[in-house]
Amino acid sequence: MLANYGFYLMYLCFICSLYGFLAGILAAAWRHRRLYMSSKMAMTATFLSAAVAVGMLIYSFYQRDYAIAYVAKNSSNDLPAIFTLTALWSSLEGSHTLWTFFLTVVGAIAVWTHSKDNEHIMPYVSASIQAVLAWMFYLAITHSDPFVANLPAPPDGRGMNELLQNEYMAIHPPLLFIGYVTLAVPFAYAIAALCFGDITEGWLKTVRRWTLVSFVFLTAAITLGGRWAYVELGWAGYWAWDPVENSSFMPWLMCTALLHSLLVQDKLGHLKRLSIVLAIAGFFMSYFGTFLTRSGVVSSVHSFAESPIGPNYLTYLSGLILICSTIFAFRAPSILPSDTEKVWGISKESALVVTQFLLLSFAAIIFIGTMFPIVSEALTKQRITVQAPYFNMFAPWVGLGIIVGIAIGQLMRYQSNKLPYAKPIIFGSIVFAIPLTAFLIYMGDVMATPKTSSLIAQLVGLYLCSWAIGCLFGDFFVKLKDMRFNYGLFFKRNLAYVGAWVAHIGVMIAIIGFLGNYRGLETRTTLKAGESFEFYGYRFELERGIEIKKDKNATLFTAPTKIYRNGEYLGELYPAQSRYPTKDETFKEIGIGGNIWHDIYLVLVDFDKTDGKKVTFQININPTVRFVWIAIVIMCIGGIIALFDVYRGNKSRDVVAGAWELTT
Amino acid sequence: MKRLTWYSVLFLAFLQGGLAYGQPAPAQQLTPPTEATPSAEARAGGAFSDNNPEFRDVAKELRCPTCTGLSVLESDASFSVQIKEQVKEQMQLGKDKDEIVDFFVARYGAWILREPPKQGFNLLAWLVPSVLLCLGPILIWLLVWKRRVPANTQGVRSGEVILLEMQERLNHLKQGKT
Numbered sequence: 030m031l032a033n034y035g036f037y038l039m040y041l042c043f044i045c046s047l048y049g050f051l052a053g054i055l056a057a058a059w060r061h062r063r064l065y066m067s068s069k070m071a072m073t074a075t076f077l078s079a080a081v082a083v084g085m086l087i088y089s090f091y092q093r094d095y096a097i098a099y100v101a102k103n104s105s106n107d108l109p110a111i112f113t114l115t116a117l118w119s120s121l122e123g124s125h126t127l128w129t130f131f132l133t134v135v136g137a138i139a140v141w142t143h144s145k146d147n148e149h150i151m152p153y154v155s156a157s158i159q160a161v162l163a164w165m166f167y168l169a170i171t172h173s174d175p176f177v178a179n180l181p182a183p184p185d186g187r188g189m190n191e192l193l194q195n196e197y198m199a200i201h202p203p204l205l206f207i208g209y210v211t212l213a214v215p216f217a218y219a220i221a222a223l224c225f226g227d228i229t230e231g232w233l234k235t236v237r238r239w240t241l242v243s244f245v246f247l248t249a250a251i252t253l254g255g256r257w258a259y260v261e262l263g264w265a266g267y268w269a270w271d272p273v274e275n276s277s278f279m280p281w282l283m284c285t286a287l288l289h290s291l292l293v294q295d296k297l298g299h300l301k302r303l304s305i306v307l308a309i310a311g312f313f314m315s316y317f318g319t320f321l322t323r324s325g326v327v328s329s330v331h332s333f334a335e336s337p338i339g340p341n342y343l344t345y346l347s348g349l350i351l352i353c354s355t356i357f358a359f360r361a362p363s364i365l366p367s368d369t370e371k372v373w374g375i376s377k378e379s380a381l382v383v384t385q386f387l388l389l390s391f392a393a394i395i396f397i398g399t400m401f402p403i404v405s406e407a408l409t410k411q412r413i414t415v416q417a418p419y420f421n422m423f424a425p426w427v428g429l430g431i432i433v434g435i436a437i438g439q440l441m442r443y444q445s446n447k448l449p450y451a452k453p454i455i456f457g458s459i460v461f462a463i464p465l466t467a468f469l470i471y472m473g474d475v476m477a478t479p480k481t482s483s484l485i486a487q488l489v490g491l492y493l494c495s496w497a498i499g500c501l502f503g504d505f506f507v508k509l510k511d512m513r514f515n516y517g518l519f520f521k522r523n524l525a526y527v528g529a530w531v532a533h534i535g536v537m538i539a540i541i542g543f544l545g546n547y548r549g550l551e552t553r554t555t556l557k558a559g560e561s562f563e564f565y566g567y568r569f570e571l572e573r574g575i576e577i578k579k580d581k582n583a584t585l586f587t588a589p590t591k592i593y594r595n596g597e598y599l600g601e602l603y604p605a606q607s608r609y610p611t612k613d614e615t616f617k618e619i620g621i622g623g624n625i626w627h628d629i630y631l632v633l634v635d636f637d638k639t640d641g642k643k644v645t646f647q648i649n650i651n652p653t654v655r656f657v658w659i660a661i662v663i664m665c666i667g668g669i670i671a672l673f674d675v676y677r678g679n680k681s682r683d684v685v686a687g688a689w690e691l692t693t
Numbered sequence: 694m695k696r697l698t699w700y701s702v703l704f705l706a707f708l709q710g711g712l713a714y715g716q717p718a719p720a721q722q723l724t725p726p727t728e729a730t731p732s733a734e735a736r737a738g739g740a741f742s743d744n745n746p747e748f749r750d751v752a753k754e755l756r757c758p759t760c761t762g763l764s765v766l767e768s769d770a771s772f773s774v775q776i777k778e779q780v781k782e783q784m785q786l787g788k789d790k791d792e793i794v795d796f797f798v799a800r801y802g803a804w805i806l807r808e809p810p811k812q813g814f815n816l817l818a819w820l821v822p823s824v825l826l827c828l829g830p831i832l833i834w835l836l837v838w839k840r841r842v843p844a845n846t847q848g849v850r851s852g853e854v855i856l857l858e859m860q861e862r863l864n865h866l867k868q869g870k871t
Contacts, residue, residue: 266767269762271762373837374838375838379838382833383830390829394822402809409813409815411802413804414803414806414807417807418807419809423822423826479746551744
């Protein structure tokens, strides 16, 4: 029953958003206010019915209503309550529905909370968002309908994907989807600005806010995905440069680049067209990534046609790119930079262009690396692989540029080639960096790196990061000094600066964390019960062998291992293999211990199946992984701080939109 | 003869892999089927353990055929384990790293390597990013850094420029008066 209602609701959403799109276009063309109101109402109706549809899907998950095929496929009777909810987005149809639902939420918020100055471009915004929505609902009702009936209902479902039964995976997809859908608003505003013919007052304020929200969510979501890989997959890393990860990282890079170009646009009225291009590109990339991962095109060109989603996405993406570039080609010439004098040269705006270059070329390299196997296979018929070693060849150079760019760029000033207090800050930091680097080297045990090239890379990286941190602190001090240490005023008026500063410190800490990958250690050993093993100053003692435990719906084969360092007992780790009742397969549960300088990462590879007294372990020492987690939290906090900035704007540089012509 | 042995090893390996995929082992309480992982004894029996740095060096360069984004070293999938065994066997034959990599390329194609070979069309994958990273800063230097819109009275100016201009104006006024 619910299945039918759900489908009709989705259909209603499709009709509503299609109507809203057409109404929005006509309202814009005729400048007809009431038609726009109708489009806005259509957006709201879409949101409401999508909310009810998603609510029904959640309800049927809780009812374990296996008459719905999607529920039967992704749930089972023994699934714990929390995963019953997260099972909603554990597979294609549900995650598509959730993504679409989030887009309706964001669209509804966008049309109801626009700034008063933006009212006249809102028909375009509404039309753009609903055009996307119409396509997504079309896809939902044709190719990925979550409400397909499954009659007669089976007594038990097939069960949720075991790898996804993890708290990080539970929140990773929704956060990522929110990050993606919030990019739709800058996109819609970019299209609106192009259609309108200029950047209107208040445009930047709205776009900046949505981009920041997207930045925070994407940062958090990508990291949670990495953390999930780290604790669940057992290959001792959090980032493998696989196409799925790359496709979530490219929108992040676009979003970050957009934030920096908006800064130039805000202060100087330049780079307007770049902002527009980036807003469109970021949005495009969020769908492109989905296309890559969902169509199966990544594994091979030939698996492309296997899923009906693939060709559909391809049509949509090519349509999107065609429409956007046509609009851009015709309308962009009317968007001109402000006649601000004395720009470029050696100044902060030029430094921000370097930022754009670094972020965008990084995105380009990732794009090339992700797409190359497909292109190569199509052109040369030879299958090749592009994996981590390729990306790791280029990423350090981009990272190097980012470190130097952040350190120097922060010190620069707009429209001036003078760097105030540059000498004391830069040279002071050169000195300051020496003890900090020495501390990091000593505590992180960097000198033990066996390979010389890795050692040099780490030493250079650590020193430059320490130096950049010194420069950042110097700049903060100088900014405070300029305000005569009036903290109240400083934090009241400068939250955008403070947020950026915090986020940049986060980037530096993250890079210090990434450098730990150069010196990770790994070993494998087989222990009998009662035996112990020494590695990297730690003693691992397997006391009793395998123990069998029940954890919710999983059966765990745990090998409790006691960890000692210099004879001191540190605690016990519980690496395990888990089995779920729904699938004949084992999954790894990793035992993670250690301290902030290195993680002890204990994987139970294999064990004696007869008596469980003999266990093969893989032991990894992963340096400074926790730096990365901390750094990402700091970056998100930076983004949130910047979100609270009271935007003052620069109204003189933007156009005031005209009045409605038809106000009947 | 040697060749024949290798082919039969490969054939058996495939067969084993195929069986492991085709027939899931029956569910028992204490026997999770690890995907055709050889027992610990078999692994310790070889002269090259998993911890051998030379072995790790080679295994790091070969992709796990069944996973995305991982090397065989990082993976315990059945196919990866077989490849690791083959690497060890090759090492016991006294082959060095390049020879072993060539052996795998001859067997599975360039696909088994984790990065595209630097020749032919695939050279493009290496050249484009390198050129991009090298040319970009030069372009920025030429187009942005060297370009400076001169100051005039309409624009927003830094304090020093305003001071200079005031000085100039003052001089001009002084000269005009005398």
